[in-house]
Amino acid sequence: MILAIPLAWLQLQRERIRLLVAVAGIAFAVVLMMMQFGFRDALFKAAVRFHDGINADIVLISPQSTALIAMKTFTRRRLYQAGGFAGVESVSPLYLGFGLWRNPVDKTTRQLLVIGVDPTADSFILPGVRENREKIKLADHALFDVDSRAQFGPVNQLLQDNGRVITEVSGRQITVDAAFHMGANFGADGNLLTSDLNFLRLFPRRLVGLIDVGLIKVKPGTNVEALVAQMRAELPNDVLVLTHQGFVDFERTYWEKSTSIGFIFSLGALMGFIVGTVIVYQVLYTDVSDHLPEYATLKAMGYRNLYFYGVVMQESLILSVLGYIPGFAVAFLLYNLIYRATALPVGMTVERALMVFVLTVMMCTVSGGIAMRRVQAADPADIF
Numbered sequence: 001m002i003l004a005i006p007l008a009w010l011q012l013q014r015e016r017i018r019l020l021v022a023v024a025g026i027a028f029a030v031v032l033m034m035m036q037f038g039f040r041d042a043l044f045k046a047a048v049r050f051h052d053g054i055n056a057d058i059v060l061i062s063p064q065s066t067a068l069i070a071m072k073t074f075t076r077r078r079l080y081q082a083g084g085f086a087g088v089e090s091v092s093p094l095y096l097g098f099g100l101w102r103n104p105v106d107k108t109t110r111q112l113l114v115i116g117v118d119p120t121a122d123s124f125i126l127p128g129v130r131e132n133r134e135k136i137k138l139a140d141h142a143l144f145d146v147d148s149r150a151q152f153g154p155v156n157q158l159l160q161d162n163g164r165v166i167t168e169v170s171g172r173q174i175t176v177d178a179a180f181h182m183g184a185n186f187g188a189d190g191n192l193l194t195s196d197l198n199f200l201r202l203f204p205r206r207l208v209g210l211i212d213v214g215l216i217k218v219k220p221g222t223n224v225e226a227l228v229a230q231m232r233a234e235l236p237n238d239v240l241v242l243t244h245q246g247f248v249d250f251e252r253t254y255w256e257k258s259t260s261i262g263f264i265f266s267l268g269a270l271m272g273f274i275v276g277t278v279i280v281y282q283v284l285y286t287d288v289s290d291h292l293p294e295y296a297t298l299k300a301m302g303y304r305n306l307y308f309y310g311v312v313m314q315e316s317l318i319l320s321v322l323g324y325i326p327g328f329a330v331a332f333l334l335y336n337l338i339y340r341a342t343a344l345p346v347g348m349t350v351e352r353a354l355m356v357f358v359l360t361v362m363m364c365t366v367s368g369g370i371a372m373r374r375v376q377a378a379d380p381a382d383i384f
Contacts, residue, residue: 054125
């Protein structure tokens with residue numbers, strides 16, 4: 001009976017301006033939630049690109065390290081000690097530091113993360129690293145992350161045009177021979193990968209015996225969890241032993257729980273939900289109030305409150321769909337714009353689209369549930 005006459009739709013479209021305002025308000029709430037969730041997911045995804053890209057089963061770091069942007073060094077001897085455990089296939093050290101990159105075009109400087117690796121070791125599975133690692137064996141040669149932010153200059157285009165780029169990092173001239181792909185994150189706008197010897201040339205105060213990360217590959221068939229437990233028991237406590245996934249979780253936990261960024265994005269999404277709820281409630285409350293005489297007449301004809309509740313809930317669902325569609329479209333465009341401007345991995349996902357749609361329906365349903373209390377005021381005695 002509720003669906004026999006599209007009463008909900010007829011009531012909504014009767015006041016076109018009010019309907020447009022409601023749709024715009026819901027779309028704004030959808031965009032706000034999309035952007036907040038998108039930024040939060042991009043933060044976590046970008047933060048672990050480095051971690052996902054390493055070619056290791058076990059990772060050693062200093063227990064004083066808190067995140068990739070705040071790594072502490074530990075003695076390289078611990079890595080070689082770990083290499084002596086049964087089941088270990090190979091070990092390789094990583095050096096990390098922040099240097100000043102000089103834009104080869106406009107000569108401005110910008111900080112980027114410099115990664116020093118053993119060029120003979122297969123340390124990374126990032127695109128462009130394996131096929132070009134021989135090039136960084138040369139003195140003062142490096143690979144540049146072309147997914148870095150645009151402020152570092154058109155390095156990719158210069159590589160395609162000239163085959164190499166000559167610039168400076170922390171006052172030392174370097175030659176970029178090829179590109180690799182990792183991407184910017186909230187801690188580093190760009191990345192440079194070079195050999196361990198070249199790294200020490202760029203950072204002369206660093207000691208060769210102190211490393212930031214130790215990578216360990218195990219032999220096929222080795223129980224990684226058991227080996228990690230053995231290393232934790234036998235190695236001194238001046239080193240932290242993690243599985244590859246544990247290293248990823250270590251970074252994600254820092255950004256999620258040790259900083260206010262994750263909370264801020266979640267709070268922003270909550271504010272969008274509240275704003276949308278208030279807007280829909282105001283629209284539905286006004287609509288119900290305007291039609292109280294009609295509801296009272298229908299009550300006198302024998303219609304029950306359940307029927308009117310159904311009409312209000314239909315209006316809620318219609319508004320949720322009408323508001324979600326433009327909100328989704330605007331968020332999709334903003335994602336692309338932000339990715340091009342910042343190189344952060346902000347993009348629409350099916351999971352996020354469905355989650356925000358469910359939240360939008362909930363938002364409108366909650367508003368409808370509150371507005372339905374007004375239906376009870378439709379008393380036929382007030383009309384007749």
